[in-house]
Amino acid sequence: AQERYASIRNKPAITTDGQRISLVMNAGLMADLPSLDGSGAEGVGLFRTELQFLVRNQMPKRSELVALYKRVLDAAHGKPVVFRTLDIGSDKVLPYMKPTDEPNPALGWRAIRVGLDKPGVMRMQLQALLRSAEGRPLSIMFPFVAQFEEYRAAKAEVDKTIERERILGHVLPAELEIGAMLETPSLAYAPQKFFDEVAFVSIGGNDLKQFFFAADRENERVRKRYDTLNVSFLSFIERIVERCAISGTPLSFCGEDAGRPVEAVCLAAMGIRTLSMRPASIGPVKSLLLRVDLGELRKIIADARHRGDQAVRPAVMQYLREL
Ligand code: PEP
Ligand code: MG
Numbered sequence: 001a002q003e004r005y006a007s008i009r010n011k012p013a014i015t016t017d018g019q020r021i022s023l024v025m026n027a028g029l030m031a032d033l034p035s036l037d038g039s040g041a042e043g044v045g046l047f048r049t050e051l052q053f054l055v056r057n058q059m060p061k062r063s064e065l066v067a068l069y070k071r072v073l074d075a076a077h078g079k080p081v082v083f084r085t086l087d088i089g090s091d092k093v094l095p096y097m098k099p100t101d102e103p104n105p106a107l108g109w110r111a112i113r114v115g116l117d118k119p120g121v122m123r124m125q126l127q128a129l130l131r132s133a134e135g136r137p138l139s140i141m142f143p144f145v146a147q148f149e150e151y152r153a154a155k156a157e158v159d160k161t162i163e164r165e166r167i168l169g170h171v172l173p174a175e176l177e178i179g180a181m182l183e184t185p186s187l188a189y190a191p192q193k194f195f196d197e198v199a200f201v202s203i204g205g206n207d208l209k210q211f212f213f214a215a216d217r218e219n220e221r222v223r224k225r226y227d228t229l230n231v232s233f234l235s236f237i238e239r240i241v242e243r244c245a246i247s248g249t250p251l252s253f254c255g256e257d258a259g260r261p262v263e264a265v266c267l268a269a270m271g272i273r274t275l276s277m278r279p280a281s282i283g284p285v286k287s288l289l290l291r292v293d294l295g296e297l298r299k300i301i302a303d304a305r306h307r308g309d310q311a312v313r314p315a316v317m318q319y320l321r322e323l
Contacts, residue, residue, distance in 0.1 A: 016293045026046040152197075201252075
């Protein structure tokens with residue numbers, strides 16, 4: 001498939017009305033790294049660090065993590081990489097951790113909640129990330145932040161870890177950006193101070209959609225019932241774009257929908273300027289972005305929104321057929 005899109009691999013994704021969209025990739029395994037060059041991705045928008053924890057049968061050592069993250073940064077050759085801290089719980093259970101018996105794991109003790117309640121592993125991972133940078137710029141994001149206070153607490157852990165590293169005489173990253181994943185509707189309504197303080201926000205659309213519609217992402221019966229192009233969801237995305245725009249906070253979208261061409265161009269039309277997706281999706285998404293007029297699409301979407309909550313997709317499909 002990458003051969004098919006070879007001619008546009010090194011082309012920037014610019015729409016016919018001149019809007020530049022950054023296309024970055026999702027990764028998590030060493031095997032994903034060669035795709036950075038092959039796909040034309042401008043960087044890694046989401047590195048899911050839990051995969052390295054899930055493929056083992058014991059907790060990795062800090063030194064192993066340092067070596068691993070270093071390899072990721074080496075392979076990126078200066079392209080930006082966003083490391084997401086351990087996102088466990090819910091559907092991702094570590095075989096060597098005590099299982100928690102929760103009636104509703106998706107709403108349970110997961111991701112940053114585990115990191116804040118039991119900070120040992122999070123501190124170890126933060127140290128490993130800071131060391132792996134060896135003075136290069138570093139971006140870290142926390143998953144599943146539901147309220148400002150959690151971001152603040154996690155950021156305080158980072159600051160403490162930096163201080164410790166400094167005392168130990170380790171080289172610190174040249175620049176350090178700490179971001180948050182917006183995966184619960186609550187964070188979209190956080191105090192403006194959150195958007196002022198956070199370095200960047202990334203919408204985890206897979207989780208955000210499941211909580212927005214209260215429809216389990218793992219449950220086939222309900223998963224497909226609610227469309228990403230549903231008027232309510234698109235309005236919500238637009239609201240997040242507006243909130244980030246007030247403080248100039250960089251915003252990206254890293255759920256599976258970013259890699260679906262029709263959904264991707266609609267997200268771009270709502271104002272998303274960075275899309276992070278599996279490497280194989282970059283070609284198809286770019287190919288469509290190069291042909292659309294986002295201003296036109298935005299008008300079509302705005303118009304369809306008055307007609308019914310499912311009216312956007314047919315209107316957009318009609319526009320795309322006529323291109
Ligand atoms: C998401 O929720 O959209 C996301 C990118 O994270 P994950 O799929 O790993 O939960
Ligand atoms: Mg998620």
